[in-house]
Amino acid sequence: MSFDDFKSSSICIDTSNTDYILKYLEPLGPESMIIEEEYIDKDFLIDYSNFYSRSFDDVPKKATRVHFFSSKISKETFFSWMDDISELESFVEENGPVEDSYLGFIVIKHVPNNRFPKILGRTILRTYERKKTKTSSAKHFITIPNRISLFGLRLSLDSLPFQTQDKCVGACATASLWVANHCINALFKEPPIRSLSEITSRSTNLVSHGRAFPSSGLTIEQMLYYFKSNGFEAEFILSEMIGLDRIPIFIKSYTDARLPIIVALKLTHRNGKEALHAAVITGYKVKPNSNELLNLYVHDDQIGPYSKVRSVGDNNFHIWNNEWVNEFGYEEVELYGLIIPTYDKIRITPEMMVNVIDGVSTSFGEQGLIPSYSLSQISEYKNRLFPRSFYALNRKNDFITKKEFLCRNLPRFIWVVKGFHEDKEIINIIFDATDGYNKHIYTLIFV
Numbered sequence: 001m002s003f004d005d006f007k008s009s010s011i012c013i014d015t016s017n018t019d020y021i022l023k024y025l026e027p028l029g030p031e032s033m034i035i036e037e038e039y040i041d042k043d044f045l046i047d048y049s050n051f052y053s054r055s056f057d058d059v060p061k062k063a064t065r066v067h068f069f070s071s072k073i074s075k076e077t078f079f080s081w082m083d084d085i086s087e088l089e090s091f092v093e094e095n096g097p098v099e100d101s102y103l104g105f106i107v108i109k110h111v112p113n114n115r116f117p118k119i120l121g122r123t124i125l126r127t128y129e130r131k132k133t134k135t136s137s138a139k140h141f142i143t144i145p146n147r148i149s150l151f152g153l154r155l156s157l158d159s160l161p162f163q164t165q166d167k168c169v170g171a172c173a174t175a176s177l178w179v180a181n182h183c184i185n186a187l188f189k190e191p192p193i194r195s196l197s198e199i200t201s202r203s204t205n206l207v208s209h210g211r212a213f214p215s216s217g218l219t220i221e222q223m224l225y226y227f228k229s230n231g232f233e234a235e236f237i238l239s240e241m242i243g244l245d246r247i248p249i250f251i252k253s254y255t256d257a258r259l260p261i262i263v264a265l266k267l268t269h270r271n272g273k274e275a276l277h278a279a280v281i282t283g284y285k286v287k288p289n290s291n292e293l294l295n296l297y298v299h300d301d302q303i304g305p306y307s308k309v310r311s312v313g314d315n316n317f318h319i320w321n322n323e324w325v326n327e328f329g330y331e332e333v334e335l336y337g338l339i340i341p342t343y344d345k346i347r348i349t350p351e352m353m354v355n356v357i358d359g360v361s362t363s364f365g366e367q368g369l370i371p372s373y374s375l376s377q378i379s380e381y382k383n384r385l386f387p388r389s390f391y392a393l394n395r396k397n398d399f400i401t402k403k404e405f406l407c408r409n410l411p412r413f414i415w416v417v418k419g420f421h422e423d424k425e426i427i428n429i430i431f432d433a434t435d436g437y438n439k440h441i442y443t444l445i446f447v
Contacts, residue, residue, distance in 0.1 A: 001032065001034075001035060001075070003030040003032065003033065003068070015116055015118040016118070016119045016164055017302075017304050018106075018120070021106060027128065028068075028103050028128075032069050033068050036064065036066075036067075036150075039065035040062060041063045043121070044061075044109050044121055044122075045061060046198060047195050047197040048061045051169050052168070062110075063109050063110065065105055066108065068104060068125075078151075102148075102157060105148065106121075106125075107121035109166070120164045121163050123162045124148075124162070127141045127143060127159055127306060128141075138286055138288075139283060140283055141306065142160055142260060143160055144183065159305075160179065160299065160305070160306075161182050162179065163175060163196075163301065164302070169195075170199060170200045171217040172217065172278045173217055175278075176262045178196055183260040184232065187343075191231070199226060203222040205225070205229065220264065220337075223278070231344065232342065232343060232344060233341070234339060237350055237351070238337045239335050239337055247318060247338075248291075248315070250338065251296065251317070252373070252374075253415075255281060255282075257374065257375040257376060260281065261280070262338070262341075263278065263281060263298070263339075265320070265333055265334065266333075266336040267332075269329060280298065281297070282299045283296070291370060291371070293311075293317065294310075295309060296308075297309070303322070309321070309322045318334065320333040345412060346375070346433050348436060353415065353438070356415075356431065356438055360429065367419070370419070372417070373415065375433060376415075377412060378411060385405075389402070390402055390445060391405075394441070395442075400442075405442070415431040416430055416431075417430075427443065429444075430444065
């Protein structure tokens with residue numbers, strides 16, 4: 001099926017969020033798609049077992065999966081590869097590897113919601129171009145490796161899974177936890193990947209005033225409990241507590257560490273009604289030669305994956321401009337608070353970093369340096385340093401060579417404050433993120 005045929009098909013028209021999916025895919029140059037009519041999705045199968053299998057309505061337990069390609073691949077062409085592998089080899093020789101043209105997939109669950117007879121399930125789509133030049137901005141996305149089998153053809157794609165809420169088994173908070181769960185599992189191999197119904201069930205083990213299913217949503221406390229019940233730490237921080245001008249700093253720092261931030265949004269409708277909503281920050285776009293964030297990218301279950309957010313007024317992303325305002329009839333979207341899940345060995349909290357940020361910003365400003373902040377694992381930090389020329393100073397200002405520094409045992413997690421002059425990195429100040437005392441351990445000078 002061609003992409004144009006898909007846009008007018010009942011599969012597309014009858015499914016939630018597909019307007020956004022079409023707009024998202026357009027710049028990636030979709031040409032064709034392969035459809036798995038009867039696809040067994042593990043997550044939905046669990047949700048089906050936990051809820052839909054005991055419903056009176058006959059809800060199909062099999063889903064539909066649609067794969068998108070930037071090359072022209074007809075159904076006949078694809079099946080010819082099965083009959084004769086040389087056909088695939090000829091295609092690759094002429095068009096390049098199939099994987100290079102693979103744009104990802106969407107899963108369509110045949111479950112009705114208020115507006116559509118079908119809803120969008122697990123979705124993995126290629127991210128936008130990230131390249132940076134001296135005059136263009138750079139995009140940074142949280143991604144994880146995904147392996148896909150299309151009737152036996154192996155494909156892979158670095159992206160972050162997305163799905164919409166299914167109010168019977170999990171509302172927006174559950175969908176946000178599901179996305180965050182994938183991020184954390186990719187970093188730390190736990191907690192295990194769970195379906196929407198499993199996340200709702202585990203979260204509501206904390207005392208709840210209502211029933212688990214159908215789900216009416218989770219409280220902030222239940223969302224925090226989900227992480228803590230899996231051996232992780234999680235904090236809820238009101239935006240105003242850390243200072244509105246520091247919001248972009250923490251967003252960038254945790255996103256660079258591939259740690260998801262779940263945002264609590266206060267939505268004010270034009271009719272005056274207010275509602276709370278949850279989404280996950282999954283990327284950002286930064287201004288050239290600056291740390292100023294131009295856009296955020298968010299997995300919002302009511303919009304789609306990597307949806308763009310602009311800041312209103314001061315560029316601190318306290319007030320958002322996105323589809324909620326432009327298409328859904330809301331007057332204001334306020335970033336009310338941040339839920340930050342972290343590994344238990346990361347003991348320096350955002351509040352503890354505030355004094356460091358204020359002190360360094362003042363000091364760097366006096367020296368004409370632009371500060372940047374990141375939370376890093378030491379292995380990844382050393383990988384970045386390996387090709388660079390630098391020397392280090394410890395807290396006593398003892399001189400340490402590059403080789404001595406790279407060979408030393410260091411904390412697994414570190415906060416790094418970087419100083420830039422124009423586009424050149426000049427200095428790194430390193431703090432031990434595992435001790436809880438904002439301990440400055442090394443300073444690196446680049447030469």
